[in-house]
Each structure stands twice: as C-alpha cells, then as structure tokens.
Amino acid sequence: MKNIKSILLTGLTLLAGASFVSCTEEEFQPGPEASGVQVFFPEATQTDYSVDDNTTFVTIPVKRVNTEGEYTVSVLPDFTQDGNASEEVNKLFTVPESVVFADGEGEASIKVSFKRAEMVEGSTYVVKLLLNDPENTTPYGLSQIELTLTPWPWEYLGVGKYRDDWFTGMWTAGNVEVEVPVYENKSTKGLYMIENMYGWDFLTEFFGGTQEEIVGKGYVKSYTPTNITIDCTDPTAVLIPLQPTGIEDGSSNNLGILYIESFEPGVLEEGIITFPTSQIFLGNAEYYGLMANGNGLFRIVLPGYEVTDYSLAAEYSGMRVASDNETASAVIDFTYGADVAGITYLFAAGDVTSSVDSYIAAITDGTAENTSTLENLAESDGTATVSAEAALQAGRYTLIAVPSDASGAFQAEDAAVCVFYFPGMSGGTIPECDIKVAMYPVSEYEDAAEDASEYPDYSSLVYEITGSEISDLKMAFLPTSTLNSALWLDFTLEEVLASVGSDMSEVLADLNSGTPVWDIFAGLDAATSYTLIASATNDYGKSATVSCELTTGEVPYDGTLVTGPYMMTCTIPEGSSDGSDFVSQNLFRISPKPDSQTSFVVSDLGFENGLSWNAVYDETAGTLTLDGTFPGQEDRGSFFGGYVTNDNISATALATYADGSEAMDDPVVFKVNASGEVESLNTNIEVVLALIVEGSVSPLGAVGVFYTEGTTVEPYRTGAETSAVSSLSVSPMSGFMFNGTADMFLRHVSVAEPAGLYQARSADRLATVATTGSKCAPLPKDATHRFSVKANATHVQAPLK
Helix, strand or coil: CHHHHHHHHHHHHHHHHHHHHCCCCCCCCCCCCCCCCCEEECCCCCCEEEECCCCCEEEEEEEECCCCCCEEEEEEEEEEECCECCHHHHHHEECCCEEEECCCCCEEEEEEEECHHHCCCCCCEEEEEEECCHHHECCCCECEEEEEEEECCEEEEEEEEEECCCHHHHECCCCCEEEEEEEEECCCCCEEEECCCCCHHHHHHHHCCCHHHHECCCCEEEECCCCEEEECCCCCCEECCCEEEEEEECCCCCCCEEEEEECCCEEEECCEEECCCCCEEEECCCCCEEEECCCCCCEEECCCCCCCCCCEEEEEEEEEECCCCCCEEEEEEEEECCCCCEEEEEEEECCCHHHHHHHHHHHHHCCCCCCEEECCCCCCCCCEEEEEEEECCCEEEEEEEEEECCCCCECHHHCEEEEEEECCCCCCCCCCCCCEEEEECHHHCHHHHHHCCCCCCCCCEEEEEECCCEEEEEEEEEEHHHHHHHHHCCCCHHHHHHHHCEECHHHHHHHHCCCCEEEEEECCCCCCEEEEEEEEEECCCCEEEEEEEEECCCCCCCCCCCCEEEEEEEEECCCCCCCCCEEEEEEEEEEECCCCCCEEEEECCCCCCCCEEEEEEECCCCEEEECCCCCCCHHHCCCCCCEECCCCCEEEEEEEECCCCCCCECCEEEEECCCCCEEEECCEEEEEEEEEECCEEEEEEEEEEECCCCEEEEECCCCCCCCCHHHHCCCCCCCCECCCCHHHCCCCCCCECCCCCEECCHHHCCCCCCCCCCECCCCCCCCCCCCCCCCCCCECCCCCC
C-alpha cells in the first residue's frame, strides 16, 4: 500500500510540473511497454489484519496478464516485529519459496502461515513479499506488497445487553435494549469492547423500521461498523473515551459522524455499567452536540450477569371503613419490581425512621413480631401494584416492608419505609402544615448582630424558618428575576423547587423542637431582590409551599459612573416571526463593587434571569466593558457564547460580537457619556432562550437582539423608589424572534451554573437526623416501546457547541 501512495504522489507531482510546460509542442511519450508474463499483486489486496486466536494464516492473491503456459515465480519474504528483524521473528512465519500458475490460469495465491500462539500481544508484525522476476513483472502493477498483522487483543466474553439513553437524546424515541457481543482486552483487564454497539441491530430496533426505511430519510445517512471501547479498569470511575460510533447523522443538524464520550465517570457494579444523568456527550468531533443520558438509563449488562429488580415502594393511600361502620383499616399500596415474589411488613407506632435498620434486621432474621406477608405476587415485565390493609387505632405509624425473591430470600437493601398519619374512626381535625419563612437584613436580625460586620447588608441576608411536626422540608433560594422568568415560562413554584431545591432534613430536629432555624446567605449581588421558597410536609401528611422576598442593600459609592437600572431598547424592522417589527427591551442593573471606582457588576443583561457579569469602567475611554466572567469565578473564563442557567429549568445564551467579528463571545462594550451615563452599545448582543429538558438543552429561539445600530440605552427612572430590578418589569422579555443567527453558532456543549452565593453558618448546624418521606418511590423503570419510522421517531434539534 505504501507503493500505491508513492505512485499517486509521483503522478500528482508530474501533473503539476506539466502545467508549467503545457505550451510546448513535444509529442506524448508513452511509458515502457509491458512484456512477459506480467505477474503482479492486485492493488485492492487487503494488507491490514487483526489476527484472532484461531487464525494461523492469511492468503494473498497474485495475478498475471499472460496466462499462456505454466509459470512459476519465486517469492522473497521479509519479517519484522515492531520494526525489528530477528531470527526469532523469522521462525514465526512460513512463506512458500515460489508461487505456481497453472496453464491458462490468471490467478494464484501465497499462503502466509504463522504461529499465532507465539505472537506477542500488542506488537505489530510486518511481512514484505517480493515477486522476484523483474523480466516478468509489470510497471503498471505491484511487484511487492507489505502486510501488517496485529494480534487481536480482545477475548470474546459472550453476549451482553445495551440499553440506550444516548441516541435517544436526539429523538423522541424510547430507551430500547439490544443484545451486543462483548470483548475484554487480554492484557488490560477491565477494558471492554462492544462490537457494533450502534449497528443495524440497534438502529432498526430504535427506529422500528428497516435499514432501507432509515437511510437517507432524515434519520441516518450511513452506518460504518464500529466497535466502542469502555474503560472499566477502575470500576468506580468508568470512562468512555471520545470515539466515533459509526453513525453518520441524517437529521437537520447535519453533525456528520456522531461521537460519544463520558464527561463524568460511571460505575461498574455487579456486572452492570451505568453513568450519571446527562453526563454522556453526543455530537461530532468538534464537540458540537448535546449532553445525553437525560434519564440516567444508559446501561450495559456484561455477559454472565442479569438485571434483577427487587425494588419496593409503599404508600398510604387512605382509610377503608368496614360494613359495621365501627372498624377502620389503613390501606397500603405496594409497588414492586419484576423479581419480587413476596413482601413481609409490619407497623410500628410513631416515627421510627431513626432506628429503621433494626426493624429491617428483625424482619430478615425472623425475630420481628406482628409481621404480615404477601406471597405469590403476580409476575410482571416491569412493576406491579398490590394493596394491603390493617386495622389500626388513630395515630402516627411507620410501615417497614422487605421484599423477597422466588426462593424466599429477603432483599433487605430494597426495603421500603412509609411514615403516615391514620385518623381512625374517631376522625378529628388533622393539623395543617404550619411552615413559615422570613428574610431580614443581617444588621436587623438580633441573633446575627455579631455577624453584621463580616456580612454587610449589600451582599448578605438572613433567612428564618419556623414550623412544628415537620417530616419533610425542601428549600430554594434564588434571585427573584430568575423566579419570575421561570413563572413567565409557566413553571410553578413547586417545579422550581423540585429543580433547584435542597433537602433540609438536617434541620428538622431543631425545627420541631420549637427553635427557629436561621442562617446567612452571603456572596449576593447588591440592590437585588431574592426569593426564598420552602415546601414542607408535616407528620399528618399535610403539605404547604410558602415564599418570601427581600432586596439586598446598596453598596456605598461616590464615583462618576451612574449606577442603578438601565433600559436597553432595539427595534428590528419586520423582525418578528409574523413579519411585524420586533422590539427588544431589556432592563438591566449596574451595581458598584465595594471599595472600587472601576469594578462593577451588571445583572440581568439581555434577559432578566438573575445572572450577573463582571464589568470594568474606563472613565478616560468612556467605556464599560464586560468580559463574560461571573463575579467571584473569574478563573472559569468567559461564558459569553454559551448557555448558562440559574434554575436548571431554562438557560440563556448571550452571543456577543463586534461589528465584522466572526466570534460569538467578544467582550460587551458600552459607551459612557461625559455625565457618566451609559448611552449606547458598541457590541452586538443576541439572546437565545432554551429549556433544560431531562438534562439536555432544547432551544426555543432568539428572544432579544441588541445591535450597535439602533440600540438605545438610558437610565430607567419611574419617579418612585426602585429598590429591586425585578419589580420594574412585567416580563423578562418582549417575545420570540426566530430569525436570529446566534442560536446556530453557540459554542458551549454543557450548561454552566453560577455558584457564587453560599451559606455562611452552615457548619454550625446540629447533626443530621435521618427522615423518610411519606412515599418511597420505586427505582426508575425502562418504558421501552417501538416507534414507527415515518410517524413517531421525531427529531429533537440538538443545541450546537
């Protein structure tokens, strides 16, 4: 094959030279005339071989042009191992001294035999063959050939299973599971190879159609057989190196060959490989793409292992009254996995979650009293539900249940716990959840008086939580403008809390003792409104969601730059999707940094979402410049041109570029007039809004454009006190504009999340008291199903880099 490359290169060189002398009238001179037998190696001969354990020879074809008579040509071999020749290497190979063509035959072969068992794993062997008869070879064919033989480094383990949550990141299809051949590296234990992991067996199952229905129809352009390697040498830090999958993207993204790579390590446990949610990259080699494994269902089951599902969840579903109208029973719904054959359970008075392990141990060793058992549970492909009831007196109870397999063996690690209040026949009023939250300036909260000097009111605040008999508590703290943008997108308080909330079970002991729980949030932006949301459930199953708002103080400042809120407006003629003028308006705020006349923070730029950016004022140049970094996180670099989020619900990207620039992350420069007021924009800004769906970014479109031509900037004044930016705007933007350019050129794959604020006193809290919610959810289950190629396998546009 090296000879072929040399011949082509020579031809190109001669052609280039001919272009300089093409004006001459010299006659064409033909090449040398071939004569004799004209024996040669075909140019299409395979030269690279991966040699498995059972292969001991390869056959190389030899051809001739003149087939008249019997002909014998001698063969001269040469052998090397990793570029070195030796007698030991020569002994590994056997090559005939000559090859014989029968009369009338135009093709023969050379059998290159070798001792496979003696070849060294990881070495490369080169065999050169020369047809030693210059008078009967041909200048138009190969008289010598070079073979490369590499011992196949993989040992076949058997058939495993792959469940997809990678490719489905681009499509609205299910998490299909297919069988795959699995190999392990002979010299590196724990390094696995999955043969054709994304081959036609997978693709036809995924799309629910034939190969002909898929290729070239907007799904897949082509598939090249490709094996995927997974590094499990450290079972606690499993890696998928960046590598092609063999799939050529046929969707509108036109990403080319799709690549896969793990961004966060996975684990190998009991023969099952898994990865964290939304931590597997899907895109091209230039890192244009998205984060897949949005459901956390990516899974490889190695040969010899099987997935068992002993998951169990228990939920108090209500009270059943007997026909005598005197007896009441608590009804419990059990949801159990496919391999659960029995459930043994008991009730304990009160909340015993702090000692639940003792109850589980008593059930498994048979010493527990008053147990009940559900046996011969119905088999199912996924999960099933069964109900049980027990006559109880009014009061609070803890249910402890342990599943068992078909042999009766308990699966204690899958035990379920449910704490509930049972009203009984006596009824009575169930206490409502009395959770309350409040926030205060640090200087005004008596218990924080000693902290006021360290945590000034312009960058800190105190929150306080009160309540009684609380069994579950979650809390979220975020800029009010971030919350407003989520509510504007029709998300609820509960959905925001689920996205960014923190489990506060560690404070329940103090809270339920009657002591108000308080702490300080520090590292906040000045003159900015913040909202605290809390959701709680009490011991009686009653829940409540509450919130409160507070604005941080102003930083003392006597500089020349006019700070506070600014209104930025840009009108784009016929820029809306319906052809009408598109007016982009943005209310942002400039706040000084403490003890500085030149360093500032700009918040809500382009879109009112609570994000803040560093800014530097140059009074001499009359400019205010933002470099794209977050306050306190300058080492992370610029985030202009990439998606950022404050709430894990939506993400925005500011594509910033100077006139004539091809970048999407140029610094943003504002012009400041002689009065110290920001008056114009020197950098174009396009704002793209996206939703974060199961860990992946789904762009909605451009929501604001602010071009250097046509954008006005002026201080925003209402004639009244304007303490919070969030209170000045009805909505975070004017509307959608889909003909912006930035949404096709964004550079960041993953969504960045600022992390500037922190809880100042969290280390002073008391030790955690374990609690369990009123419902124990079962493990995630695979809802696999087939989709029609033409109807249901709908493409989801992937965000680009």
